Amino acid sequence: MRTTRLFRSFDYGDKPKLLQFTHSKNTKINPKQLDDAMRIMTPFISAERMATFRKILESRCFDVKLLYENPANPSNVYACLRTLDSFGLQHVDITDGMYKEPLGKAGDNTGLMRKKKNKLTAVGSDKWLSVKQWDTTKTPLAEIIRNLKKEGYKVYTTSLEGGTDVREFPFRGGEEKRQKMVICFGNEETGVTDELKGLSDGLFYLPMFGFAESYNLSVATSLTCAYMLEGGVIRPSGVEAEEERRRVMGEWMIRSFPKRGMAEMILEREGIELGTSLHALDDYENSL
Structure with a gap:
């Protein structure tokens, strides 16, 4: 089944461990890796926006x-x-x-x-x-x-x-x-x-x-x-979707940064390296 890479975390000297997320409830997700990433990003996101995220996720x-x-x-x-x-x-x-x-002629x-x-x-x-x-x-x-x-x-x-x-x-x-x-x-x-x-x-x-x-x-x-x-x-999905809510919350937090790449830079500085881009339509737009 196709997966979307979210975080790759590692300790120097160890083989990188790829954390993968899919839409299957049977997917094994390392809670600590996700929690660490969310903890690092939280100070950069307003309390109002985090409250909005939680409210919308409850109705998703x-x-x-x-x-x-x-x-x-x-x-x-x-x-x-x-x-x-x-x-x-x-x-x-x-x-x-x-x-x-085509995107247009040269200069267009x-x-x-x-x-x-x-x-x-x-x-x-x-x-x-x-x-x-x-x-x-x-x-x-x-x-x-x-x-x-x-x-x-x-x-x-x-x-x-x-x-x-x-x-x-x-x-x-x-x-x-x-x-x-x-x-x-x-x-x-x-x-x-x-x-x-x-x-x-x-x-x-x-x-x-x-x-x-x-x-x-x-x-x-x-x-x-x-x-x-x-x-x-x-x-709204019930308690069975709690794992999915946490995964989506992590994605939303990354996407909420004002400039693309900011979240990646902040997380990599703390030893958490992002895999593929999390912007939802990157691949889709590139196909236009």
Whole structure:
């Protein structure tokens, strides 16, 4: 299963130990390493911001994640991220990324301006989400879905043809065992692939009553989240997610520093070396 490296801590003379974080509850996380890193960063972050982090984490839902299969329009995805943050969701998977476009001719910053404009759509909310970018030439879609199911997720996919009306779909929560779900959306132009449909545990559609053939991706995301919220599927995770909350708190603390690299410098000075970057959309933006 793909992992995201967070901290690498070591004592000089010893072989470095890599601390890895995944979204599996079975992952072994060294609490002391994480606690040390958070203790070092705390004096640099205001008490008000830390209180905000704790409040939002208590309302975060870790049981539902969204997967976007090869989306075509960056601004649509950034709008979706803002919606997901507003609904209290944390995890987003994106396969393959955007159609690649040149940044512009020599001396032309059109592409860079396009990227900045897309970022504004999310109003910074993407900074606080856990976004994973998948390259299906390296990790096939079937393997991604298989690993999600091993982690206990049911995979439900939107479909323009076939499936169940979202109003009749089993988006209902209960106080009994919580069902983990991955909700999949396809490309804005071609929809989800037949492969993803075949790998899914169920298909649903959003009813339409006009001339338009499909909803905008961000609108479809909002409608689906609203049904899940009304059905009790989107709700704050319980004590079973405490380990995940601590991991996300560590990520948020690093991302809260005003300049990229500040947290890395402070932690490395104390003998804690960061692995890959924690900025949620680094890989994603580089694919644009």
